[in-house]
Amino acid sequence: MALIAIFILRKRNSDSGDRQSSNQNPQGLFSILNLEGKLVYDEIVRATNDFDAENCIGNGGHGSVYRAELPSGEVVAVKKFHSPLSCDQIADQKEFLTEVKALTETRHRNIVKFYGFCSHARHSFLVYEFLERGSLAAILSSDAAAQELDWSQRMNAIKGVADALSYLHHDCFPPIVHRDISSKNLLLDLEYEAHVADFGIAKFLMPDSSNWTEFAGTYGYVAPELAYTMKITEKCDVYSFGVLVLEVIKGKHPRDFLSSISSSSLNTDIELDEMLDPRLPAPSRSVQEKLISIMEVAFSCLNKSPESRPTMKIVSQQLRT
Structure with missing residues (x-):
């Protein structure tokens, strides 16, 4: 070499x-x-x-x-x-x-x-x-592969990503913001364990820096505040994580749901059935309760105000309870 x-x-x-x-x-x-x-x-x-x-x-x-x-x-x-x-x-x-x-x-x-x-x-x-299952985006785009990714595996993948982001934001110094959390950058192994990949546009949050940067990320996952400010914070990843969670549950990108969100508040009055991937069997009552709890966490991550979003450490803890 x-x-x-x-x-x-x-x-x-x-x-x-x-x-x-x-x-x-x-x-x-x-x-x-x-x-x-x-x-x-x-x-x-x-x-x-x-x-x-x-x-x-x-x-x-x-x-x-x-x-x-x-x-x-x-x-x-x-x-x-x-x-x-x-x-x-x-x-x-x-x-x-x-x-x-x-x-x-x-x-x-x-x-x-x-x-x-x-x-x-x-x-x-x-x-x-090499991660055998490939990207989450590829899995969800295939009916056969998506049906193999059951509710338990999907919830476990969500928790895995939350743990990874909590580690990057709170256990690394300087903190690392991934900036491109999306289904194409989430890889799964044979056991459907989630692995965050592609750190090409990651940002190290230096304490003595303003942390302003150019616009970057995948359309549909980028935090709304980046439309008018180029300042990167951990809360940018938090928003992207919220989008990813709904995508995992719905089986497709939640763009219609995101576009219906009011500019002043987030409407969480939505039936669970409307958010579930129809390619999977209906979840049991206990799994439904867990999915509702996970969706509530995702909704909090999608708050228009970055300051009102939880940290990934809090998100990770909430998903483990």
Whole structure:
């Protein structure tokens, strides 16, 4: 594997005048490059058949994700950026470094495991654990797959995402705001355990910074206050989580419900039957009560006022009761 010496030197030079950016220490990045000799550049290229479309399992704005089975038999997911990280690819450079920094500093069962990265003259990519069920968005878009995701598994997935966001917001320093919580960035393993992925536009909330930034995120999940302010807070993720919860329960994005919400208050006077995915059998009385409780938490996350939304720590605790 190429050890991206030129890339690191370039990054060091570009950060020399920026004290905040200097926190992205190249030495910290170097510590995971060799991957203990288990993963090498040539193996990744061969395992993906030189990143052939047949091995592609997903596409994004900055890169595509491939399934790679290594000679050891281990299967990994490889996010290959659309172009090598040259000086003129500033957006890709930023996403690459942000994702590396975020994932090397986090350890949580509901956050995708990060194995390493490589920047090469020909290919630049990140290596993750491979999660067999794929994205929640793909599952919900398939009637057969959605029917396999029962009410218990859906509630467990919701709790897993809440725990991951509580960890990012309250147990990391500086706190990390994901900024793109959506069904396409939620991956499920064989046991339907949820894992938050894609930290390319994550934001580290520095205590000595205003934390203003450009607009980013997935349409339909972005907090409404970002339409008139570019200040990022943890409450942006809280709103996105509320949308995701309703999507998990409904089996599709709740855009019609969100558009009906009054600008002054949230109307929670809605029948449970109207919110349930019709592809699943009707839940038992005890499950109905749990779903109603979960929906009430989701409604509180969708409050128009960021200050009135609960923190993810409170949300996580409420979902565990």
